[in-house]
Amino acid sequence: MIDVHIHAVPPNLPGVGPLVPLLRCSGEVVAAELRREMQTAGVTQVFAMGAWNAGEDDPLGINRTLEIAPFVPGLRPIGIMDPVRTDAEHFRRVEQLLARGRVVALKGYLGYLHYEPAHANYRRYYELAARYRVPVMFHTGDTYSPQAKLKFAHPLGVDEVAVDHPNCQFVLCHLGNPWMIDAAEVIYKNLNVWADLSGLLVGDDGYFVSDEGRETIHELVQAVQQAIRYSERPNRFLYGTDWPLVPMAAYREFIRQAVPAAHHEQVFAENARLLFRLF
Numbered sequence: 001m002i003d004v005h006i007h008a009v010p011p012n013l014p015g016v017g018p019l020v021p022l023l024r025c026s027g028e029v030v031a032a033e034l035r036r037e038m039q040t041a042g043v044t045q046v047f048a049m050g051a052w053n054a055g056e057d058d059p060l061g062i063n064r065t066l067e068i069a070p071f072v073p074g075l076r077p078i079g080i081m082d083p084v085r086t087d088a089e090h091f092r093r094v095e096q097l098l099a100r101g102r103v104v105a106l107k108g109y110l111g112y113l114h115y116e117p118a119h120a121n122y123r124r125y126y127e128l129a130a131r132y133r134v135p136v137m138f139h140t141g142d143t144y145s146p147q148a149k150l151k152f153a154h155p156l157g158v159d160e161v162a163v164d165h166p167n168c169q170f171v172l173c174h175l176g177n178p179w180m181i182d183a184a185e186v187i188y189k190n191l192n193v194w195a196d197l198s199g200l201l202v203g204d205d206g207y208f209v210s211d212e213g214r215e216t217i218h219e220l221v222q223a224v225q226q227a228i229r230y231s232e233r234p235n236r237f238l239y240g241t242d243w244p245l246v247p248m249a250a251y252r253e254f255i256r257q258a259v260p261a262a263h264h265e266q267v268f269a270e271n272a273r274l275l276f277r278l279f
Contacts (some may be wrong), residue, residue, distance in 0.1 A: 001043045002272040003248065005137075005173060005198035005240030008034065008048040008075065009064045013112045015145030020244045027064065031071035033244070038074070041248035045074040045278070047104050052080045052113070059085075059093040060103060078137065079103040083113060083121035091124055098132040104276050105135045105171070111143045111153030117161045126165045135169040135194070135275055140176040140183065155183040162190040169275060171238065174199045175227060184227040187236050194275060197224065197255055197267070198240030208250040217254050224258035234263040238272050 008030055010018035018024045022033060038046060048068075050061030057063070060079025069075045079097065082090075097103060106129050108122065115121060117138060129136050140155040155176030162170050172195040176183030187193050200220050207213040228234055237259070241251045259267045273279060 001041070001252070001268045002045045002047075002239065002278075003038075003041075003043050003198075003241050003243070004047045004171075004238045004272050004276070005196050006034075006046045006048050006243040007245075008068050008072075009051050009061075011049060011080075011109070012051040012053055012061070013109055013145060015147030016112065019144070022244050027068045028071065031068050034068075034072050034075070037243060037248040038072070041252050043074075043248060043252075045076070045272075046072070046243075047076050047078050047276075049078050049107055050080045050103075052082060052109060053084075054080075059090055060097055060106070062097070062103060066102070076104045077102070078105045078107050081106050081108045081122060081125045081136070083108075083115040083119055086121055086124075091128070094125075095128055095132075098128055098134065103134065105137050107137045107139070107173075109139045110157065111139060111148040111150055112145055114149050114152055116152050117157045118164070122161070126161065126168045129169075130165065130167040133277065135171050137171040137173055137196070139174065140172045141174045141179060142177060155179055155186050158193060159186045159190065162186065162193050166192060168192065169194065171196055171275075173240070174242075175224065175237075177223075180223050180227040181230060184231040187231040187233055194236045194238060194271070195227075196238040196240035197258070199242030199245060200224070201254070202242070202245045205247050205250055208247070208254070217257070220254070221258040224255075225260070228259065228263070234260075235266055235271055235274075237263075237267050238275065239268045 054061035062077040065077040175195045
């Protein structure tokens with residue numbers, strides 16, 4: 001089982017704290033908890049988001065994740081695109097990391113950063129992603145920050161860059177929740193657009209079995225199933241959790257309900273192997 005969307009470090013975004021106190025802890029503590037969660041849930045590989053604006057020596061915000069990775073078999077970093085940076089030296093460093101295979105994907109924090117996907121400052125990232133055959137993942141949908149601007153996080157914005165950059169693969173993180181049908185339309189229309197199912201709800205084990213949690217899960221199961229049917233592309237959906245915002249085992253069971261059994265193998269592993277070239 002492959003979880004394509006977790007956090008091992010604070011994202012360092014405007015208006016967002018560490019997400020959960022665990023991510024403020026030492027790398028050893030985070031690694032131990034992550035290993036335990038992966039073992040409990042039967043997850044063999046996890047891809048972790050980096051940190052935005054991490055400094056000149058860390059252009060994709062992956063250094064702390066790389067420090068943790070030796071202690072968590074199967075952990076690989078996702079680099080963060082920074083539309084604020086446009087200088088040649090920054091992109092030289094980014095390309096070096098891509099050429100060395102240090103990241104499995106690039107991530108854009110739509111909404112949190114007030115740039116639309118089609119903004120010119122992202123273009124160089126798309127060109128590099130296509131050249132080095134790594135997907136571009138976008139936060140889409142609801143945000144964790146009152147400083148974010150939702151118009152930038154709507155999944156329809158990704159349609160434009162999917163058309164203009166056909167050699168680049170794009171992932172709509174969180175299936176654009178609450179705009180899941182809009183996200184499904186973008187997937188239906190564009191063969192180079194995928195979605196992950198991470199972060200559709202947030203809470204601990206107690207929340208998942210509470211009355212409120214059960215009601216929310218029931219609603220989300222129906223919404224995800226509708227989106228998969230509408231898109232007609234179950235081969236474009238990826239499993240992700242957004243850990244540590246949710247416990248891995250409980251979230252796995254929620255997604256097992258939401259995804260038709262005939263597509264479990266695709267969503268939990270096969271689609272990720274194809275997109276991230278894990279063969």
